Amino acid sequence: MEAVLKTAFPFIVFSAGILAAFQGVLMIVAYTVLAERKVLGWMQGRVGPNRVGPWGVLQPFADLFKFILKEDLIPDKSTKFVYFLAPLVALSCALLPIVVYPFGPRIADPLGWLVPYVADWPTLGPAVAWIAEQAINMPLTIARIDVGVLFVLGITSVGVFGIALAGWSSNSKYSLMGGLRSSAQMISYELAMGASVIGVVMLAGTLDLNGIIEAQIRSPFKWFIIPQFLGFVVFLIAAFAETNRVPFDLPEAETELVAGFHTEYSALKFALFFMAEYVNMFTVSVMCVTLFLGGWYVPGLGKILQPGSIPYALVSHVAFIGKICFFLFLYIWVRGTLPRFRFDQLMNFGWKFLLPLGIANIILTIVVVYFLNS
Amino acid sequence: MEPSLASYLALSGILFTIGAVGVIYKRNAIGMFMCIELMLNSVNLTFVAFSRYYADTTGQLFVFMVMAVAACEAAVGLGIIIAFFRNRISVDVDDASLLKN
Amino acid sequence: MASDVFFFIFAGFAIACAISMVYHKNPLYSAISLVGVFIALSCLYVTLAAPFIAAVQILIYAGAIMVLVVFVIMLLNLDEDRRDNRLGFLYALGGGLGLILLAQTFFVFYAVMRAPQQAVNTAETAGKTMSIGQAMYTEYLLPVEIVGILLLMAIIGGVVMSRRLNQEQIEAVVDKELELRGQDEDKDDYRIAF
Numbered sequence: 001m002e003a004v005l006k007t008a009f010p011f012i013v014f015s016a017g018i019l020a021a022f023q024g025v026l027m028i029v030a031y032t033v034l035a036e037r038k039v040l041g042w043m044q045g046r047v048g049p050n051r052v053g054p055w056g057v058l059q060p061f062a063d064l065f066k067f068i069l070k071e072d073l074i075p076d077k078s079t080k081f082v083y084f085l086a087p088l089v090a091l092s093c094a095l096l097p098i099v100v101y102p103f104g105p106r107i108a109d110p111l112g113w114l115v116p117y118v119a120d121w122p123t124l125g126p127a128v129a130w131i132a133e134q135a136i137n138m139p140l141t142i143a144r145i146d147v148g149v150l151f152v153l154g155i156t157s158v159g160v161f162g163i164a165l166a167g168w169s170s171n172s173k174y175s176l177m178g179g180l181r182s183s184a185q186m187i188s189y190e191l192a193m194g195a196s197v198i199g200v201v202m203l204a205g206t207l208d209l210n211g212i213i214e215a216q217i218r219s220p221f222k223w224f225i226i227p228q229f230l231g232f233v234v235f236l237i238a239a240f241a242e243t244n245r246v247p248f249d250l251p252e253a254e255t256e257l258v259a260g261f262h263t264e265y266s267a268l269k270f271a272l273f274f275m276a277e278y279v280n281m282f283t284v285s286v287m288c289v290t291l292f293l294g295g296w297y298v299p300g301l302g303k304i305l306q307p308g309s310i311p312y313a314l315v316s317h318v319a320f321i322g323k324i325c326f327f328l329f330l331y332i333w334v335r336g337t338l339p340r341f342r343f344d345q346l347m348n349f350g351w352k353f354l355l356p357l358g359i360a361n362i363i364l365t366i367v368v369v370y371f372l373n374s
Numbered sequence: 375m376e377p378s379l380a381s382y383l384a385l386s387g388i389l390f391t392i393g394a395v396g397v398i399y400k401r402n403a404i405g406m407f408m409c410i411e412l413m414l415n416s417v418n419l420t421f422v423a424f425s426r427y428y429a430d431t432t433g434q435l436f437v438f439m440v441m442a443v444a445a446c447e448a449a450v451g452l453g454i455i456i457a458f459f460r461n462r463i464s465v466d467v468d469d470a471s472l473l474k475n
Numbered sequence: 476m477a478s479d480v481f482f483f484i485f486a487g488f489a490i491a492c493a494i495s496m497v498y499h500k501n502p503l504y505s506a507i508s509l510v511g512v513f514i515a516l517s518c519l520y521v522t523l524a525a526p527f528i529a530a531v532q533i534l535i536y537a538g539a540i541m542v543l544v545v546f547v548i549m550l551l552n553l554d555e556d557r558r559d560n561r562l563g564f565l566y567a568l569g570g571g572l573g574l575i576l577l578a579q580t581f582f583v584f585y586a587v588m589r590a591p592q593q594a595v596n597t598a599e600t601a602g603k604t605m606s607i608g609q610a611m612y613t614e615y616l617l618p619v620e621i622v623g624i625l626l627l628m629a630i631i632g633g634v635v636m637s638r639r640l641n642q643e644q645i646e647a648v649v650d651k652e653l654e655l656r657g658q659d660e661d662k663d664d665y666r667i668a669f
Contacts, residue, residue, distance in 0.1 A: 150530035157538025183546045377482040380587035385486045387580025396497035398569035404502050408509050426523040431610045441535045442622040446629030448540040452547050453636025
């Protein structure tokens, strides 16, 4: 029994971690939706949703219940299997990258304080002691893999299938045009995004996201946004295009394509697409924070609090969430400010401006790194 | 206990067979292209399996090269398919029987 | 134990997806099945301690090549292909080739099984990004350069192959083709694709 539990322990920890992380992300996403409506309202001199709960804080849940209760319409001539598959692909590809993100620093002994309280108990005492021993120096990452950056880029690029298949299977011209536009857009901007990441990878010397944060702590600049400002700008613009947000929301341009690739989707399936879009915003923001803004690292915090202690981890984690919230706010801000691109402008901008800029950044970084090392 | 090298080779062989038979059965150019990709992938699997069992990086490097070649193949192959479609309004390889036009 | 179970799950998934790819007449279904094969193979690479190759497999095959294929299928709006094969003997040839290859596979399987078992070398440096990168830029620099040139050629070739025709060329091609086939309908449908 004990041996089985000890073997199963990593799986239990993984499952609990995945559950907690997904739950947290979905809560953040729910309130991003509310924040978007509120902030857009304020920008346009309105109040925003304020009826459900105090100041409208229960609005996301009301929306969710409405989505669940609506009738699920399926177009008669749609390709059924693909039509069901597409929202699932979109949401799961949006959620998957979360497992490799570092959410906070290592804690030296997270459960050590618990051990003395239960030491006298017959079975619980040794069990807690064993778990506390396992938890020593545990990284706050669900799966610490060697190739985190590649994993995130790969999963993001697979997410295109969700939109492309949705557009194709609905058997509607608006959906098809939306799907085509989005696959073209994502293929184009993925290149610029990949090019902008290479500079950071070269400076850090690793593809591991934890390793990149550690490299930023070691570096004299503390945050890679300073030596990699060009890369940061390219990444940010490409991120807007990758998540299909204004000013690059061509796939769902309301004035031309009704609602783009999800025109024919209703009820819970539409909700899945909706959630996928916001989860994508979140994951791309995390990527941006991790690569360019030091992740959870706050310069100078180590002098006030003991690194490795629980308060240090908590403050770092809150700082991490704060940085992400800044980027989420930026998305909403841009949406309230900028008009939409035309499709040919989008393609020209991606291929003729952003990609060369990304490549120039790579070459510049190569030259600087070479002369610094020699 | 790891699955033995032989089981990876068997899986790779089965995938290769399916791909090879598919190339012959499929009549449209995109289907044939995908079958060829499947065959390339089955070979990649043997490379990675050997690289694992002999603890040698070379196998994985070869996989990388194969992937680059597959990407080239995709770019040129799909270009040919589009050009062919423009000329014949079809991607059926049986229509590609003329040297003129 | 665990990796045995994973092997059988992913191997079964890969074979099922591969068969479904050949079985389906609709090119889009084939493409989705092929993505399934790629993802299953990528999971197998992870169990083979090759995380770099696994990530690159997802990034290049599933994320780039197959998106391109799906894009082309959607762009050309390909339908199911129901026409008969003009070369009927190919079916017999395909069946024969399949049997030979399967027999060869089983021969290899038994030959390797009977050979003295190589102990798995558990030094897990082989799959690390660092060791791959070092090998790539020292020992195998020339192949990497050649692959780079090949990619450049493929880019140029792709652009040349799929460049847009001008309006007169399109008209000429469409008219000629429809005349050849003796069909009058859907002329405009075809033009859209050019």
